[in-house]
Amino acid sequence: xxxxxxxxxxxxxxxMTVSHILNGRPRASEATRQRVxxxxxxxxxxxxxxxxxxxxGRTNTVALIVPSFHDxxxxxxxxxxxxxxxxxxxxxxxxxxxxxxxxxxxLSLARLKMYDGVLLSAHGxxxxxxxxxxxxxxxxxxxxRRMPDDIDHVRLDNVEGARLATEHLIxxxxxxxxxxxxxxxxxxxxxxxxxxxxxxxxxxAGLTHDPRLITPVEDYSMDxxxxxxxxxxxxxxxxxxxxxxxxxxxxxxxxxxGERGLRVPDDVQVVxxxxxxxxxxxxxxxxSVNPNHELLASTAVRLLTxxxxxxxxxxxxxxxxxxxxxxxxxx
Amino acid sequence: xxxxxxxxxxxxxxxMTVSHILNGRPRASEATRQRVxxxxxxxxxxxxxxxxxxxxGRTNTVALIVPSFHDxxxxxxxxxxxxxxxxxxxxxxxxxxxxxxxxxxxLSLARLKMYDGVLLSAHGxxxxxxxxxxxxxxxxxxxxRRMPDDIDHVRLDNVEGARLATEHLIxxxxxxxxxxxxxxxxxxxxxxxxxxxxxxxxxxAGLTHDPRLITPVEDYSMDxxxxxxxxxxxxxxxxxxxxxxxxxxxxxxxxxxGERGLRVPDDVQVVxxxxxxxxxxxxxxxxSVNPNHELLASTAVRLLTxxxxxxxxxxxxxxxxxxxxxxxxxx
DNA sequence: CTGTTAGCGCATTCAC
DNA sequence: GTGAATGCGCTAACAG
Numbered sequence: 001x002x003x004x005x006x007x008x009x010x011x012x013x014x015x016m017t018v019s020h021i022l023n024g025r026p027r028a029s030e031a032t033r034q035r036v037x038x039x040x041x042x043x044x045x046x047x048x049x050x051x052x053x054x055x056x057g058r059t060n061t062v063a064l065i066v067p068s069f070h071d072x073x074x075x076x077x078x079x080x081x082x083x084x085x086x087x088x089x090x091x092x093x094x095x096x097x098x099x100x101x102x103x104x105x106x107l108s109l110a111r112l113k114m115y116d117g118v119l120l121s122a123h124g125x126x127x128x129x130x131x132x133x134x135x136x137x138x139x140x141x142x143x144x145r146r147m148p149d150d151i152d153h154v155r156l157d158n159v160e161g162a163r164l165a166t167e168h169l170i171x172x173x174x175x176x177x178x179x180x181x182x183x184x185x186x187x188x189x190x191x192x193x194x195x196x197x198x199x200x201x202x203x204x205a206g207l208t209h210d211p212r213l214i215t216p217v218e219d220y221s222m223d224x225x226x227x228x229x230x231x232x233x234x235x236x237x238x239x240x241x242x243x244x245x246x247x248x249x250x251x252x253x254x255x256x257x258g259e260r261g262l263r264v265p266d267d268v269q270v271v272x273x274x275x276x277x278x279x280x281x282x283x284x285x286x287x288s289v290n291p292n293h294e295l296l297a298s299t300a301v302r303l304l305t306x307x308x309x310x311x312x313x314x315x316x317x318x319x320x321x322x323x324x325x326x327x328x329x330x331x
Numbered sequence: 332x333x334x335x336x337x338x339x340x341x342x343x344x345x346x347m348t349v350s351h352i353l354n355g356r357p358r359a360s361e362a363t364r365q366r367v368x369x370x371x372x373x374x375x376x377x378x379x380x381x382x383x384x385x386x387x388g389r390t391n392t393v394a395l396i397v398p399s400f401h402d403x404x405x406x407x408x409x410x411x412x413x414x415x416x417x418x419x420x421x422x423x424x425x426x427x428x429x430x431x432x433x434x435x436x437x438l439s440l441a442r443l444k445m446y447d448g449v450l451l452s453a454h455g456x457x458x459x460x461x462x463x464x465x466x467x468x469x470x471x472x473x474x475x476r477r478m479p480d481d482i483d484h485v486r487l488d489n490v491e492g493a494r495l496a497t498e499h500l501i502x503x504x505x506x507x508x509x510x511x512x513x514x515x516x517x518x519x520x521x522x523x524x525x526x527x528x529x530x531x532x533x534x535x536a537g538l539t540h541d542p543r544l545i546t547p548v549e550d551y552s553m554d555x556x557x558x559x560x561x562x563x564x565x566x567x568x569x570x571x572x573x574x575x576x577x578x579x580x581x582x583x584x585x586x587x588x589g590e591r592g593l594r595v596p597d598d599v600q601v602v603x604x605x606x607x608x609x610x611x612x613x614x615x616x617x618x619s620v621n622p623n624h625e626l627l628a629s630t631a632v633r634l635l636t637x638x639x640x641x642x643x644x645x646x647x648x649x650x651x652x653x654x655x656x657x658x659x660x661x662x
Numbered sequence: 663c664t665g666t667t668a669g670c671g672c673a674t675t676c677a678c
Numbered sequence: 679g680t681g682a683a684t685g686c687g688c689t690a691a692c693a694g
Contacts, residue, residue, distance in 0.1 A: 046440040069400075070408070
């Protein structure tokens with residue numbers, strides 16, 4: 001392995017001069033600079049980032065930690081990577097879920113400290129653990145759970161998104177609107193926020209919402225959503241609209257509706273949440289709430305880079321506005 | 332920051348004893364062990380992985396490098412993470428694409444050397460660069476491109492998958508089967524391998540394939556696929572079957588067919604490739620080639636861990652068998 | 663079973 | 679504009 005001192009010796013300078021030059025510090029003569037760069041190229045020298053990290057205490061790397069790699073975070077991650085690059089930061093993805101016993105491990109402080117900052121979609125983790133992480137490394141939370149007030153946090157305007165979706169269904173004539181993936185729990189989180197929007201829209205329209213139309217879904221997978229939708233249809237409840245708490249859940253609902261021969265939007269209108277790329281390509285297209293990932297990502301990056309820069313300020317809880325995208329699954 | 336020597340001092344032992352205990356080396360008395368662990372807990376000590384990495388030359392971390400985070404690699408990544416954990420290795424995701432000018436940067440040797448091994452889905456990178464990477468770090472390639480013979484490589488049996496898909500369409504009565512996303516190029520890659528399977532199936536059935544039904548797609552996105560499918564339908568070619576080179580491309584095709592009022596499978600039958608989760612939930616379900624990600628992942632992990640262990644052997648090119656999953660988009 | 667020695671490769675500090 | 683000394687926090691190798 002060729003090290004910096006190999007380069008220094010070959011170029012006839014000291015190690016420090018090489019270091020200065022490679023780090024772009026502007027205090028080397030052009031001649032020395034060129035000679036050093038030539039030797040670097042000739043020897044194929046690559047800086048050892050581990051050594052630099054140990055010495056400087058910085059890795060120029062940020063981690064995005066998500067429950068699983070194959071959910072909707074991919075799209076956000078792509079945006080984050082581009083934005084972070086502008087600040088000279090590199091993004092890597094880590095996951096927490098999978099083997100449950102290792103969840104703690106993936107979030108071990110030791111590993112997190114390898115990063116200059118962490119973007120975390122917190123799910124199973126406790127508030128105490130979050131506090132510990134936050135004390136150890138610049139941290140910005142993404143997600144809907146109730147979060148400690150003293151940690152930066154970016155989340156969607158779930159209540160408004162759900163309200164828009166439900167309002168739209170009502171405006172298009174739906175009166176029996178199932179809330180698929182809804183929850184009865186009151187702990188502020190995605191499910192209860194979206195339920196709140198569903199209730200508000202009913203109230204604003206002078207309608208009463210029927211709690212029997214709140215249909216929990218075990219884990220927001222297509223499979224569980226389809227099972228839940230089947231059960232709802234079998235229960236004999238009249239349903240002429242579905243607000244699905246995510247687009248994935250909406251896919252499950254559409255599958256169940258198709259099985260029963262119910263037409264969308266003629267018999268049942270459907271709205272989802274996430275505005276996945278595929279929504280536009282389905283037949284009919286899926287009306288959905290666009291989560292404004294662009295703004296979500298840029299806000300998260302701004303907060304995190306501020307923290308990394310050591311700017312001391314009160315924690316910020318940003319709420320990202322959303323909008324409805326109308327397609328053929330509603331009239 | 333609390334370091335190992337803080338722990339050692341507090342526990343009244345040497346730094347090495349702490350190191351031994353924390354690394355589970357079985358040569359410490361139970362009393363000492365417990366005392367050290369108590370102090371670790373009390374002080375909230377966390378090992379510095381950067382320092383360990385510098386000293387030991389190992390990071391116990393493997394990178395999966397993909398063009399973009401939001402393609403189909405999410406599912407593979409989840410499987411890889413679980414398998415690697417069994418070998419004490421941690422998986423992180425890196426991406427190459429996005430800002431084109433930084434593609435080389437993301438693949439910089441400096442960064443790759445931070446990992447004990449690399450799983451790479453190579454796309455834009457040249458063979459010379461691959462050789463350079465392979466010389467610097469244990470490397471296993473995932474993907475369809477023609478790869479240097481001396482680097483481990485895992486890929487799907489694309490020819491057979493395409494043959495199965497086309498054979499199935501023919502068996503179900505299709506005679507004018509468009510190859511959507513096909514390519515005329517002869518350089519072995521995904522597109523040409525799948526075209527080969529399409530041709531073979533025609534030959535085996537005693538049919539001749541019509542080159543006018545080979546319909547390139549600009550970038551395998553739904554959008555471009557839909558555009559290409561529209562153009563094909565507009566061209567006046569009679570089409571009663573579509574073999575889409577990926578499920579995403581199939582989504583675009585289905586969208587275009589829907590626009591034209593063509594029914595699936597009555598007017599046109601469709602088969603995709605990838606067996607995405609959503610295929611089962613569409614109406615009708617999408618017949619697709621299952622890519623056996625389970626075996627792909629376990630094979631890649633096996634090859635990589637062998638390389639990391641330093642086992643010297645000739646490079647291996649593994650071809651993963653695939654199978655057809657029949658659903659409603661074919662009769 | 664425990665400890666000493668000797669760095670890993672680089673960057674901070676400060677002198678010249 | 680350049681470089682010598684020093685040590686970041688840890689562990690391999692060896693001693694005892």
